[in-house]
Structure formats: structure tokens, C-alpha cells
Amino acid sequence: MVHTDAWWRDAVIYQVYPRSFADSDGDGMGDLPGITGRLHHLKELGIDAVWLSPFYPSPQHDAGYDVADYRGVDPRFGALGDADKLIAEAHGLGIKVIVDLVPNHTSNEHEWFRAALAAGPGSPERERYIFRSGDQPPNSWKSVFGGSAWERLPDGDWYLHLFDVSQPDLNWDNPEVRAEFLDVLRFWLDRGVDGFRVDVAHGLVKEANLTDWTTASTILGGLDPAGPPPPMWDQEGVHEIYRSWRKVLDEYPGGRILVAEAWVAPASRLARYVRPDEMHQAFNFPYLDAPWKPAELRAVIDETLAANNEVGATTTWVLSNHDVVRHASRLGFPAGTPRMPGIGAEDPQPDSALGLRRARAATLLMLGLPGSAYLYQGEELGLPEHTTMPDEFREDPAWERSGHAERGRDGCRVPLPWEADAPSYGFGPADASWLPQPATWAEYALDRQQGVPGSTWELYRSALELRREHGLGSGSVVWQDGGFAFRNGDVLVLTNFGPDAVALPAGARVLLSSEPLDGDGRVPTDVTVWAAL
Ligand code: GLC
Numbered sequence: 001m002v003h004t005d006a007w008w009r010d011a012v013i014y015q016v017y018p019r020s021f022a023d024s025d026g027d028g029m030g031d032l033p034g035i036t037g038r039l040h041h042l043k044e045l046g047i048d049a050v051w052l053s054p055f056y057p058s059p060q061h062d063a064g065y066d067v068a069d070y071r072g073v074d075p076r077f078g079a080l081g082d083a084d085k086l087i088a089e090a091h092g093l094g095i096k097v098i099v100d101l102v103p104n105h106t107s108n109e110h111e112w113f114r115a116a117l118a119a120g121p122g123s124p125e126r127e128r129y130i131f132r133s134g135d136q137p138p139n140s141w142k143s144v145f146g147g148s149a150w151e152r153l154p155d156g157d158w159y160l161h162l163f164d165v166s167q168p169d170l171n172w173d174n175p176e177v178r179a180e181f182l183d184v185l186r187f188w189l190d191r192g193v194d195g196f197r198v199d200v201a202h203g204l205v206k207e208a209n210l211t212d213w214t215t216a217s218t219i220l221g222g223l224d225p226a227g228p229p230p231p232m233w234d235q236e237g238v239h240e241i242y243r244s245w246r247k248v249l250d251e252y253p254g255g256r257i258l259v260a261e262a263w264v265a266p267a268s269r270l271a272r273y274v275r276p277d278e279m280h281q282a283f284n285f286p287y288l289d290a291p292w293k294p295a296e297l298r299a300v301i302d303e304t305l306a307a308n309n310e311v312g313a314t315t316t317w318v319l320s321n322h323d324v325v326r327h328a329s330r331l332g333f334p335a336g337t338p339r340m341p342g343i344g345a346e347d348p349q350p351d352s353a354l355g356l357r358r359a360r361a362a363t364l365l366m367l368g369l370p371g372s373a374y375l376y377q378g379e380e381l382g383l384p385e386h387t388t389m390p391d392e393f394r395e396d397p398a399w400e401r402s403g404h405a406e407r408g409r410d411g412c413r414v415p416l417p418w419e420a421d422a423p424s425y426g427f428g429p430a431d432a433s434w435l436p437q438p439a440t441w442a443e444y445a446l447d448r449q450q451g452v453p454g455s456t457w458e459l460y461r462s463a464l465e466l467r468r469e470h471g472l473g474s475g476s477v478v479w480q481d482g483g484f485a486f487r488n489g490d491v492l493v494l495t496n497f498g499p500d501a502v503a504l505p506a507g508a509r510v511l512l513s514s515e516p517l518d519g520d521g522r523v524p525t526d527v528t529v530w531a532a533l
Helices: 032-037 039-045 080-092 111-119 124-128 175-190 238-250 267-274 285-289 294-311 352-367 397-401 456-469
Strands: 012-016 049-052 096-101 150-152 158-160 195-198 257-260 316-318 372-376 484-488 491-496 509-513 527-532
Touching: 032 039, 032 080, 039 080, 039 456, 080 096, 096 175, 111 124, 124 175, 175 238, 238 257, 238 267, 257 267, 267 294, 285 294, 285 316, 294 484, 352 456, 352 491, 352 527, 456 509
Parallel strands: 012 049, 012 372, 049 096, 096 195, 195 257, 316 372
Antiparallel strands: 150 158, 484 491, 491 527, 509 527
């Protein structure tokens, strides 16, 4: 029987970054029991599902995106029973659970890679990865995190790692690799997960002859739609893999989903990942990267809606995640400033009041759009990036591998503040946190915002409630004349990007607004309003 429960088409999915959500045992590192203990807050917030970044056994060279065992839980985060408990409790609250799947590479501590090292050149064990012999690196590919994408072993062989040296790329031409991941999917589906966020979904298949490519492999910065297609990304062969996965998911009841992390442009190319027999959703990174400018935003919205309509898929929206500077800080730079790979104390600093004001307006705009929206933990608190973290705390491999050219992603991964006056702001029972929390974070703590009219938490909560009530997720965008405004069902969504306050249409009844309106009931600059028509 084929199951087609489409809960995900308009779902709001909240990304939990397990290292930094909540720490139950006071070791300064978040864990699964910590997440379970705070799920009721997410219920109160009104989300439909959580996506958990990796919690599998891992040496943590890339914060868990270097997986040593796909069927377990790292002792830092708990045990398999804690994952079962989290899934059960989330389901009890009506929250779906999506887990992260990392199929492009394993950790160098995975048993397959250990076996490949031990077995030596030419062995079938090395066929599970991309090994080549020779005096020189097999080609000019660069690692996404900086430096060469090839590492040489003492026995003379080279192996490919598009990311850190501790993340060897798997060989997806090998049937053993394909079979293994089908089995991993079943392992977690049998435990009740509702889907998988597929890491680097556009990278699994490499062009057969590994053609040279001298451009830096900046996937996290997006691809150049005008340039030639890179030989390591978005190869035709990836689609057949996802078709085979989709068949497995469709055997399970309840609508289990695949969501692609694919930095692919243009939108029509990305939409190929969400054709009816492939994945269900793909992250809309062009939307995340769009500048705070009305014409550009409108173009991305139209383009992505059209491209997804073409294949019958739902569109997703996202503003923040664990790989990018948080939008409350990104938007505190002049509109159009290119997204930077991390911010340090010596870098230009964002205007935090402007950033938060625009972030709240941006979120209300996003949640007014039809489709599915992804939230990143902490944005519901208006949390900024840690932009002055001392460099000695940085753990992102990009910092070292780029020769300190890129500060990396630690600034968006700082443990959450829950209670203003508790040690580690209530992140855990001890005053411990794996990355330092800024001294100014008390004001962002959840307990300072719950029940406080106008707080960012209350703004998100009200928005999610109204979004559901008015069916915005399953609606449509009908642009209105003059200014940046669209109708979605019976709701008008208006954002004022201009310098002067603007009036709402006569008879419009304000449902929610990202900041107070002015004394004449007009919408000030950098404010989004939802109004009933
Ligand atoms: C994805 C993840 C990122 C990770 C990389 C390598 O882009 O989101 O955090 O570093 O893949 O797995």
C-alpha cells in the first residue's frame, strides 16, 4: 500500500541543534533528554515538527556531521532509548520528528573507513570510498572548508573529502553503499521517525572522470547559476538514489518525508529534487540569501513558487539554520550586504536593534507565505549571532582549514538562554556551555518573554496560531498594487520597506504586526502587518 499523508505541505518545522538546545546533565553539551524535557515549550510555540541535527556516534570534528555509526546515539547525547523516548513524547504532543541523514560522507572513524585504511590500496574496502593512486592529487578539487579535497595516506593512495579531512566521501557507484543507506532509512523509520533531512543531497554522485575544477567549492555560499555545472554537485545520478529512497518511505504509514539540503540554482534545477517520485521538500536557500529589498524578495518568491508548482511540490521558506549567520544579525547590516561566513570581534558589527526589527518583519512575511516554513532554534527568542566570540573557542573546521580567513559557523550555534537568572541561562543545571554565551543574553531568555506582549516569543506564537487559523500554509500569493503586499486567503500581508509609514487599505483589521503601528494606524518602516480584509 502506498501512503500519501501530506501533513508536511504546510508544516512549520523547527530545527533543533542538539548540542545547544538543552543540557540535562550539566556537562555543557546539550543532549536528547534535555530536548525531551523542553518539548512542551515547542508545543506551546505551535510548531508541527522538529528536525534534529545529528546526534549519532561521532568524533564531532564537524559537530556530528561526521557520523561514525548511523544506527546509534553518541553517549554525549544519550542512548538509543533516549531517542525512542524523545520520538514517543513528541508524538504524544502531536509533534513529528525528522532526523538528519548524512549520506555524502562518513566519519574517518566509521568502521568502513577504518577497514579501508587497514585493507590497503586496491581492496574492495577502499571501493566504498573514493580512493585514487598517483604522485599528485587526482584533481584540483577544493574542500568546502578550505584547502585541497584530497588527503594522501602513507601507503600512497589519496582519498576524496569535499568537507573536512575527517569526512571521507562515499562512493555511491558501489551497490554496497546504496544497500547500506536503504537499511539505515528502515532502521529509523521502524523507530517511528517521520522523515529525514538529507545532508548535502546534491553531492552524492560525482562526475565519472573527476574533471578538474578550480573554483572554490563554496556550497554553503550557494552556486553560480550562470557558471558551468561543477563536477561534484547536482549530477544527474543523484535523482535515481532518491527515487529508490522514496519507495521505501512510501511503504510506511503517516507520510514520512525527505527534505533536501541542496545548494542548487536556479529554482527550476532545485525543483527536480522534489518531483513526485523523489523528495518531498528542498530548502529554499535563494530565499534565505535574498537581500532585504522588495523587488528581490518578490522575484525569489515568484520564481520558487512557480518552479515548485511546475512539479506539484510545496515551497519551503527559511531564514536561519546552523550554517549561516542568524537573520537577526544578518539583517542588521545595510540591505544587500553579502552574507558573511561568520563574524568575529574585529569584523564590522551589525546594528542589533535594526537587525531584530527587520528579523521580526522578515519572519512575519515568511510565515504569511503558503507552503512549509523552517525555523531555527532561538530565532523565536530574537536571538542574535554571537558576533564577538573569542577565536580560541571556535570549533568549526572551516576556521582552521581556511587559514583563519573564515570565522565559520560557531556564532549561530551558541547554547540557548531559557532562564535569565540561572547559570548558563538555564541551558543546563551547571554553569557550563560548550560555546560561551554572550553576557547580554539574559534579555533574550524564554522566561523574560513568555506572556510579555510584543516579545519575539509571543510574536512567533501568535503568528503560528493565526497561520493555522487562517490556513495560510495552504493558501496562495496574490500580489496587491502599490508597495509590497500580497493577499493570502482572507489575510493581507504587507511589509513596509520604504522610509515613510504607509496606510493600510480602508477597512483592514490588524491581526498581528511585527512592531506597533504609528499613532495614525500606519505601518512604519521595516514592519510587517497581517490584516484581515
Ligand atoms: C551540511 C551541513 C553542515 C555540514 C556539511 C557537511 O551543509 O548543514 O553543517 O558541515 O553539510 O556535512
